[in-house]
Amino acid sequence: xxxxxxxxxxxxxxxxxxxxxxxxxxxxxxxxxxxxxxxxxxxxxxxxxxxxxxxxxxxxxxxxxxxxxxxxxxxxxxxxxxxxxxxxxxxxxxxxxxxxxxxxxxxxxxxxxxxxxxxxxxxxxxxxxxxxxxxxxxxxxxxxxxxxxxxxxxxxxxxxxxxxxxxxxxxxxxxxxxxxxxxxxxxxxxxxxxxxxxxxxxxxxxxxxxxxxxxxxxxxxxxxxxxxxxxxxxxxxxxxxxxxxxxxxxxxxxxxxxxxxxxxxxxxxxxxxxxxxxxxxxxxxxxxxxxxxxxxxxxxxxxxxxxxxxxxxxxxxxxxxxxxxxxxxxxxxxxxxxxxxxxxxxxxxxxxxxxxxxxxxxxxxxxxxxxxxxxxxxxxxxxxxxxxxxxxxxxxxxxxxxxxxxxxxxxxxxxxxxxxxxxxxxxxxxxxxxxxxxxxxxxxxxxxxxxxx
Amino acid sequence: xxxxxxxxxxxxxxxxxxxxxxxxxxxxxxxxxxxxxxxxxxxxxxxxxxxxxxxxxxxxxxxxxxxxxxxxxxxxxxxxxxxxxxxxxxxxxxxxxxxxxxxxxxxxxxxxxxxxxxxxxxxxxxxxxxxxxxxxxxxxxxxxxxxxxxxxxxxxxxxxxxxxxxxxxxxxxxxxxxxxxxxxxxxxxxxxxxxxxxxxxxxxxxxxxxxxxxxxxxxxxxxxxxxxxxxxxxxxxxxxxxxxxxxxxxxxxxxxxxxxxxxxxxxxxxxxxxxxxxxxxxxxxxxxxxxxxxxxxxxxxxxxxxxxxxxxxxxxxxxxxxxxxxxxxxxxxxxxxxxxxxxxxxxxxxxxxxxxxxxxxxxxxxxxxxxxxxxxxxxxxxxxxxxxxxxxxxxxxxxxxxxxxxxxxxxxxxxxxxxxxxxxxxxxxxxxxxxxxxxxxxxxxxxxxxxxxxxxxxxxxxxxxxxxxxxxxxxxxxxxxxxxx
Numbered sequence: 007x008x009x010x011x012x013x014x015x016x017x018x019x020x021x022x023x024x025x026x027x028x029x030x031x032x033x034x035x036x037x038x039x040x041x042x043x044x045x046x047x048x049x050x051x052x053x054x055x056x057x058x059x060x061x062x063x064x065x066x067x068x069x070x071x072x073x074x075x076x077x078x079x080x081x082x083x084x085x086x087x088x089x090x091x092x093x094x095x096x097x098x099x100x101x102x103x104x105x106x107x108x109x110x111x112x113x114x115x116x117x118x119x120x121x122x123x124x125x126x127x128x129x130x131x132x133x134x135x136x137x138x139x140x141x142x143x144x145x146x147x148x149x150x151x152x153x154x155x156x157x158x159x160x161x162x163x164x165x166x167x168x169x170x171x172x173x174x175x176x177x178x179x180x181x182x183x184x185x186x187x188x189x190x191x192x193x194x195x196x197x198x199x200x201x202x203x204x205x206x207x208x209x210x211x212x213x214x215x216x217x218x219x220x221x222x223x224x225x226x227x228x229x230x231x232x233x234x235x236x237x238x239x240x241x242x243x244x245x246x247x248x249x250x251x252x253x254x255x256x257x258x259x260x261x262x263x264x265x266x267x268x269x270x271x272x273x274x275x276x277x278x279x280x281x282x283x284x285x286x287x288x289x290x291x292x293x294x295x296x297x298x299x300x301x302x303x304x305x306x307x308x309x310x311x312x313x314x315x316x317x318x319x320x321x322x323x324x325x326x327x328x329x330x331x332x333x334x335x336x337x338x339x340x341x342x343x344x345x346x347x348x349x350x351x352x353x354x355x356x357x358x359x360x361x362x363x364x365x366x367x368x369x370x371x372x373x374x375x376x377x378x379x380x381x382x383x384x385x386x387x388x389x390x391x392x393x394x395x396x397x398x399x400x401x402x403x404x405x406x407x408x409x410x411x412x413x414x415x416x417x418x419x420x421x422x423x424x425x426x427x428x429x430x431x432x433x434x435x436x437x438x439x440x441x442x443x444x445x446x447x448x449x450x451x452x453x454x455x456x457x458x459x
Numbered sequence: 460x461x462x463x464x465x466x467x468x469x470x471x472x473x474x475x476x477x478x479x480x481x482x483x484x485x486x487x488x489x490x491x492x493x494x495x496x497x498x499x500x501x502x503x504x505x506x507x508x509x510x511x512x513x514x515x516x517x518x519x520x521x522x523x524x525x526x527x528x529x530x531x532x533x534x535x536x537x538x539x540x541x542x543x544x545x546x547x548x549x550x551x552x553x554x555x556x557x558x559x560x561x562x563x564x565x566x567x568x569x570x571x572x573x574x575x576x577x578x579x580x581x582x583x584x585x586x587x588x589x590x591x592x593x594x595x596x597x598x599x600x601x602x603x604x605x606x607x608x609x610x611x612x613x614x615x616x617x618x619x620x621x622x623x624x625x626x627x628x629x630x631x632x633x634x635x636x637x638x639x640x641x642x643x644x645x646x647x648x649x650x651x652x653x654x655x656x657x658x659x660x661x662x663x664x665x666x667x668x669x670x671x672x673x674x675x676x677x678x679x680x681x682x683x684x685x686x687x688x689x690x691x692x693x694x695x696x697x698x699x700x701x702x703x704x705x706x707x708x709x710x711x712x713x714x715x716x717x718x719x720x721x722x723x724x725x726x727x728x729x730x731x732x733x734x735x736x737x738x739x740x741x742x743x744x745x746x747x748x749x750x751x752x753x754x755x756x757x758x759x760x761x762x763x764x765x766x767x768x769x770x771x772x773x774x775x776x777x778x779x780x781x782x783x784x785x786x787x788x789x790x791x792x793x794x795x796x797x798x799x800x801x802x803x804x805x806x807x808x809x810x811x812x813x814x815x816x817x818x819x820x821x822x823x824x825x826x827x828x829x830x831x832x833x834x835x836x837x838x839x840x841x842x843x844x845x846x847x848x849x850x851x852x853x854x855x856x857x858x859x860x861x862x863x864x865x866x867x868x869x870x871x872x873x874x875x876x877x878x879x880x881x882x883x884x885x886x887x888x889x890x891x892x893x894x895x896x897x898x899x900x901x902x903x904x905x906x907x908x909x910x911x912x913x914x915x916x917x918x919x920x921x922x923x924x925x926x927x928x929x930x931x932x933x934x935x936x937x938x939x940x941x942x943x944x
Contacts, residue, residue, distance in 0.1 A: 024836075027835075061902065062902075062907050063900075063902030063903070063906060063907050064902065066907055067898065067902075067907075093853065093855035093856055094853075094855040095853065095855070096852060096853050096854075098849075098852070099849065099852075099853060104850075104853055104855070104856060106856065106857070107834060107842075109835075109838055111861070112862075188862065196660060199660060200657050200658060200660060203653070203656070203657035203660070204654055204657040204658075206653070206657075207650050207653035207654040207656075207657055208650060208654075210646060210649060210650060210653065210665065210667070210862070210863055210865075210866065212866040212867070215660065217660070229889060230889045233889045233892050234889065236892070236899070237895070240895075240898065240899055240900075276899070277899060277900040277901065278900060278901075279901075285900065285901065286901070286902070287900035287901055287902050288900075373889070375889060380886060384557065384882075384884065386474075388559060388880060388882070389882065390882070390883075391882060391883035391884065391885075392882060392883070392884045392885065392886075393884075393885045393886075393887065394884070394885070394886040394887060395886070395887040395888055395889050396885070396887045396895075399548070399549070399885060399887070400883050400884065400885035402546065402548070403543070403544075403545065403546045403549055403554055403883075403885060404544070404546065405543035405544040405545075405546075405554065406543055406554060406556065406883035406884075406885065407556065407881060407883055408883065411561070411880040411882070412562075412638065412660070413660050415660075416660065416662040417662070418881070418883075430838060430861040431857055431868070432834075432838070432839065432840070432841060432842060432861070433840075433841035433842070433850050433853075433856035433857055433858065433868075434834065434841065434842045434843075434844070434850065434856075435841075435842065435843045435844065435846070435849055435850040435853065435856065436830065436843075436844040436845070437843065437844060437845040437846045437849065438845060439679060439680045439683045439684065439823070439825070439845050440683075442683045442686065442687075445687075448517070448690065449686065449690055449726070449727060450690075450727040450728060450735065450737035450738075451727065451728070451729070451735065451736075451737055452511055452513035452514060452517075452736070452737050453513065
């Protein structure tokens, strides 16, 4: 346990040495990170395959490419972002210089998640490095292979003191959270999010919490169901449903329920063949506990497709449930598995009401050819983010901050937002010592009668 | 209390705080309240801190009027969705960030500027379309009472509630769920607020404090320097979160600085400071005694008189202060100005960096290089160079701390942003499904190669490259469409 304190202390000393300040240093570290990803691609893919049954394509397309794009984007933009930003002055400060100066916070802690164990720890790291911080990484212990790999390769490419990797389970994470950091970014569940924030409060450490929730997917009668269902199936069953922004459940009119089921089934066959277990592209559940949990959610439900699983390989078939009762267990927790419930609603208003009764989700999806429907759905609900007529993809656009609201999280990152999250925006006003006459009015003694400005 | 908080939440759920017109009307009503009851406000706030009406007006009321006007002018623009830069794959889609209200904001005010520190956040909360519960500080009793009386007369009574009370009531209040909490006060209570917020995953803005250092370089016009420092230090009898807490300077300057401050004090408050209507008093006995104890054992160059009956503490300068002494261990929040001699700017920088990041940093110097270096090599919530306090007055500058001096910021647009959720929106069409073909399983080695080629924009050479790339994507789409059938 003492070792954790030592490592954090060294990271802080390394930060205080000042070497992360020059932009050149930060860019070099990011380039080293990029080299690491390119040179160790096969190792990264291997770890993802072992942890989650991902293959080269899914590793690349779902995890690595986003980090590589982020690095490129950040390297290009860093000089602009790091520059002082002049701001508008008041009449009294016309002669002065006023600007916002971005500076590093210090030592940032990033706690990764197991579902995208590479992306969810490295993409935030890119932003933290760019902003000039030291970064302590704590990969999720559930994705063991990735945790071990990161502990090996990161010190081989990057500054060893500034960017340490600390592995371990709950006891180690608890110890780590006793240390003082200048920002903590945590990706995971709301329950642990509360624990992280409580620990952070002891040191007045600001936090970014990327949590989850049940991301609703409303399918309007007026839309191209072929396309809608293909897109939904893609986003839902990617990584076997273990995606924080996966469409969790569908809301639709009962009259289109069976069509939706048919078209989802068709897409599933196109994607994974007759038996998804044999597909190279279909993932597995991370561990036995989650396997049991997800299988438990299917119990007692009306299964329109799938519903089976194999414990030894932690395979759960793509499953569609129909006529789901909003009170049932599958509708009371984030599913995080390949089970897609369809809940029937009779109107857009009912769908909106349904969504608003539950906690604010991380993502909201609405499928409709009718712009008015989309605009109304967005205007009358809240969620971290929205994609209309597709799923997932809003999180791939650099210029769109990625984060939750309410129980789905606080703060955001990606692109410039990462840089801002991991920086302190320091307000600066530079005046001159001349012309004190102009300030006479502010000095006591005050006039006998009050003057109106 | 439960019922009140529920009432506020229900009122928010009704949706009436959302339309722009409603928010503008409420802000205009708030402005009217300040104008129509100016006298009452000046008297109440003045009573809490023994402050002259002029000072209340110029330090508190004017700021609120300015903030309301700024919101009224800019809000129509701020609430519109902001388009964001599109990526290659979203070139034909609508990409924007939409600000929306969070819900119910809890604002916990402070006693030192009891009006502005409760109202300025409220202005931001209203502008962002939220409901709000305001908990004024119980130490500034008169202001707390008048806010409870006036706000319901002008603002929507269900959306904006004032809840008064002490530590017990505040603890109760903090058990409820809010959508954002803005707290102004000290670090110890800041931790309590954040821990309470954590139970509900409520984001917080904490405006705390610290010891704001004031470095005075050689070769400065000490007349002007000392006048400015004295103004900022003694305003509100030192009870200002961004007051210059202590001075750092070369030992040889101490005497001059002390002399000039002494002269300035006389200019400002006359021979008999106690009689000046412009010199305030300490808020209560507890703080009076606390500040008194900080002077004990110190080398008093000037001042040091106190009068418990009126909670008067004279402007006091301490020289050759030992960094380990009590007065250098806590935020003074009183009219005591310690001078700590340092050898040079380097030592000043080390001194500052050994301590917690302050809410403000002040540097007095002609040397631009030194100024820049000092800013670069330290950290603080904000900075004013060659003056004090003033960075607070620009609503284009976010006002907030860092480290122990706080988290988050507000004022002007930053208030609007703090009390909004910025919702990322990507609006696609159900057409052009061809462009998505690449992403669907089944996947293959050749697909990986193609993706690496396209997605990393190897033809990243301007518009021609973009056209070529789009052409290639279309080709790929056709390729896969053909491949499918």
